[in-house]
Amino acid sequence: MSGIFNSSIGRKIAMALSAFFLMIFLLQHFVINSLSVINPDTFNEVSHFMGTNWLIQYIMQPVLIFGVVFHFIMGFILEIKNRRARQISYAKNNGAANSTWMSRNMIYSGMVILAFIVLHFIDFWFPEINTKYIQGDMSGMHNGEFRYFHELQEKFLSPARVAAYVIAFVFLALHLLHGFTSAFQSMGSTAGRKKAMQNFGKAYAIIIPLGFIIIALYHHLNHH
Amino acid sequence: MNLTLKIWRQKDSNAKGQMVDYKVTDISEHMSFLEMMDVLNEQLINSGEEPVAFDHDCREGICGMCSMYINGEAHGPDRGVTTCQLHMRMFKDGDTITIEPWRATAFPVIKDLVVDRTAFERIQQAGGYISVNTSGNTQDANALPISKHAADEAMDAATCIGCGACVATCKNSSAMLFVGAKVSQYALLPQGQVEAADRVRNMVAQMDLEGFGNCTNTGACEVECPKGISLDNIARMNRELIKASVSD
Numbered sequence A: 001m002s003g004i005f006n007s008s009i010g011r012k013i014a015m016a017l018s019a020f021f022l023m024i025f026l027l028q029h030f031v032i033n034s035l036s037v038i039n040p041d042t043f044n045e046v047s048h049f050m051g052t053n054w055l056i057q058y059i060m061q062p063v064l065i066f067g068v069v070f071h072f073i074m075g076f077i078l079e080i081k082n083r084r085a086r087q088i089s090y091a092k093n094n095g096a097a098n099s100t101w102m103s104r105n106m107i108y109s110g111m112v113i114l115a116f117i118v119l120h121f122i123d124f125w126f127p128e129i130n131t132k133y134i135q136g137d138m139s140g141m142h143n144g145e146f147r148y149f150h151e152l153q154e155k156f157l158s159p160a161r162v163a164a165y166v167i168a169f170v171f172l173a174l175h176l177l178h179g180f181t182s183a184f185q186s187m188g189s190t191a192g193r194k195k196a197m198q199n200f201g202k203a204y205a206i207i208i209p210l211g212f213i214i215i216a217l218y219h220h221l222n223h224h
Numbered sequence B: 001m002n003l004t005l006k007i008w009r010q011k012d013s014n015a016k017g018q019m020v021d022y023k024v025t026d027i028s029e030h031m032s033f034l035e036m037m038d039v040l041n042e043q044l045i046n047s048g049e050e051p052v053a054f055d056h057d058c059r060e061g062i063c064g065m066c067s068m069y070i071n072g073e074a075h076g077p078d079r080g081v082t083t084c085q086l087h088m089r090m091f092k093d094g095d096t097i098t099i100e101p102w103r104a105t106a107f108p109v110i111k112d113l114v115v116d117r118t119a120f121e122r123i124q125q126a127g128g129y130i131s132v133n134t135s136g137n138t139q140d141a142n143a144l145p146i147s148k149h150a151a152d153e154a155m156d157a158a159t160c161i162g163c164g165a166c167v168a169t170c171k172n173s174s175a176m177l178f179v180g181a182k183v184s185q186y187a188l189l190p191q192g193q194v195e196a197a198d199r200v201r202n203m204v205a206q207m208d209l210e211g212f213g214n215c216t217n218t219g220a221c222e223v224e225c226p227k228g229i230s231l232d233n234i235a236r237m238n239r240e241l242i243k244a245s246v247s248d
């Protein structure tokens, strides 16, 4: 079994496995974020649960971080190897004749998403870790009420940040438009080649990022 | 029609090549692309210049030799054809046509438009065969029942002519469509299944060794393949490799 992950196909499979994991995570993150629009109290409670549950914090969170880092590093390794496989490029190349823009530019959409994740960590993750594990405040409270919803609203006050988020999610959609069905193919499944699955993939790739955009805009416009 | 050609000229494998402009006149739209190249070469020979070296053999779309990257596409703008099957009616009078060799580290240029594709042969030698006793007591092929579906799919995979357009087209210079087809044509048939695990392992290992890139499922190969080899063959190869690794 060990040999397979040293092969080109093994790297492909590893990319796909981490991609599936990240797509499931994204869905989960989206569902919780939607609560902030539907019902702030529920959003607070779920956030508190996610932020303090040991299974989520000590098992799922490290696995997630590993998944993200792995997907990025592997993406860069593949890009370098693939560039090496063609040292002299064509004087004229008509890529649009046979493939989508999304499929040819996964490295660039991925880099935008990576930049976004750095921003997102600075915005939310580092302050969380600081409050909980450095200052040791696991209560989730501020001035007698849950702090999560309030913090979220505050972050989306800045138009620059909202704009950055919107741009990042557009690139996430582009990344997913190729990535969703591509992951099936890499796993050796032809499911991604079926019309129904392609439509499902398109729906996922558009609805989830669009949902995140709507949530960000909602909080930006609705802050009092 | 009158055309301007921008052609990659390279003296030998060590030389630094460059694009050179040529003019050809009175090209008939009924000519094949290679016939147009013949006209150019006659012109060059008559004027004492070195003709453009390009690979060709059958000139009917079965040998896979006529590798040319024309106007940014493997075998030019038409679909399901090799360069020898490409007609000049696909172009217009006054067009400028860019002609380059396959570009891939694993396919080094030998001269002008001729590239070395022996990497494909080494991949074949690594497992693209079945071991049978040919000492005179070979079994009749029809003695083994094979479903119509499997036979058809194996035949479709076997139509790959090893032209290398998939590699040339792929932004990653991946050879997975070719190797996928070669793995599939055996994996689908009982005669091939006996050695399936070793075959896929060895062929994939050789493919990686040759320096082909990693497939990212852009699907460009399938579009440009003159024989319509399906991307499903790559998925099958991936499954075969997973199966082989699990059975270790």
Ligand code: SF4
Residues within 6 Å of the ligand: B159, B160, B161, B162, B163, B164, B165, B166, B167, B177, B178, B181, B221, B224, B225, B226, B227, B228, B229
């Ligand atoms: S898979 Fe198609 S493009 Fe690739 S070598 Fe075979 S025939 Fe040529």
Ligand code: FES
Residues within 6 Å of the ligand: B055, B056, B057, B058, B059, B060, B061, B062, B063, B064, B065, B066, B082, B083, B084, B085
């Ligand atoms: S010369 Fe044989 S396929 Fe074109």
